[in-house]
Amino acid sequence: MGLINSDVNPAARAFFILLAAHDGPETGEDGPTHHGLFWMSLYTAYPGIKVYKPLDANEAIEMLFHAAARGEPVAFSVVRPNVPVFRRGNGVPPAREAVNGAYVFKPYAGNGKRKLALAVAGGQVLANVLAAVPEFERDADIKVIAVTSPELFEELRATDPSKADAILSDEERATLLAFHNGWRGFLYPFLMSGDYDRRSFGIDRFLRSGRPDELYAAAASIGRGFRRKSRRG
Numbered sequence: 001m002g003l004i005n006s007d008v009n010p011a012a013r014a015f016f017i018l019l020a021a022h023d024g025p026e027t028g029e030d031g032p033t034h035h036g037l038f039w040m041s042l043y044t045a046y047p048g049i050k051v052y053k054p055l056d057a058n059e060a061i062e063m064l065f066h067a068a069a070r071g072e073p074v075a076f077s078v079v080r081p082n083v084p085v086f087r088r089g090n091g092v093p094p095a096r097e098a099v100n101g102a103y104v105f106k107p108y109a110g111n112g113k114r115k116l117a118l119a120v121a122g123g124q125v126l127a128n129v130l131a132a133v134p135e136f137e138r139d140a141d142i143k144v145i146a147v148t149s150p151e152l153f154e155e156l157r158a159t160d161p162s163k164a165d166a167i168l169s170d171e172e173r174a175t176l177l178a179f180h181n182g183w184r185g186f187l188y189p190f191l192m193s194g195d196y197d198r199r200s201f202g203i204d205r206f207l208r209s210g211r212p213d214e215l216y217a218a219a220a221s222i223g224r225g226f227r228r229k230s231r232r233g
Helices: 002-008 025-030 057-070 095-100 123-136 150-159 161-167 184-190 212-222 224-232
Strands: 017-020 050-052 074-077 102-106 115-121 141-147 177-180
Touching: 025 212, 050 057, 050 150, 057 074, 057 095, 095 102, 095 150, 102 123, 102 150, 102 161, 115 123, 115 184, 123 141, 123 177, 123 212, 141 184, 150 161, 150 184, 177 184
Parallel strands: 017 074, 050 074, 115 141, 115 177
Antiparallel strands: 102 141
16 A cells, blocks of 8 residues: 555555565464565565565675665565675675665676576575685686665666666576576576576575574475586586
8 A cells, every 4th residue: 555655645655564574484483374485476576575685694784774875665674583694895795785675795706607697586595696706617607696686776777777787687688597596586687587497596496494504404405307408508
C-alpha cells in the first residue's frame, strides 16, 4: 500500500526500510521456513522499491545512510548470524562503493590467461569465491564483481555509463558467471539474454536444517548435475 500511495500521490511519498533478516542458507538452523531464498523474486518485481543487499557490516552502514538520504523505500537484505567483514585497501575499494549496486572487488590479475568476470551476491558467497580464486586462476584471469543491488547498478548504467562499463562491460557480460546465495534470477540483469541457465548459480530448492557450512555443502551436492550441464555449455 505504501508503494501504491507513493506512485499515485507523489506529494505524500513514504520512505520505509523493509528489513529482510533471513536471507539465504546462513539462517539454516531453523530449517527451510527461515531460509528466505526466494523472497527477492517478489520485491524485484514491485515498482518503487529496491533491494539492497550489503555484503558486510561496513556496506550495511553505507547503504542504510544512502537509503535514508534518497528517501525511497528499500528492502534491506541481511542475514542473522555473523558474516565476514572484508578488509579494505590494497586494491579493495571502500565500502562506500556498495551504493553503486556493484563494484570491482578484485580486478584482473594480468596473468596472461583468458579473462573471466564473476558477479557475486551474498557475503558468505563472496568469501567462498575469494577463497577459490587461486584455484580458478590456474585456468583464467579472474575479476570479481561484488553485487549489492542490481537495481542500483541499472541506475548507474543510465546515469554514468562509463563508470558502469568499467565495472562490467558488455564484452564481459557475454561470458560472466553469476553466484548468489538464493534465487538465481536476482543476478539475471548482469547476464546476456539466453545465458541465464548456463551462467547463473544459486539455490532453486528448499534445503534441510543445518549450519551454514553444512547447507552450502548440501547445496553443492544438489547442484552437481547443473554444473556439469554448464561446463558442457
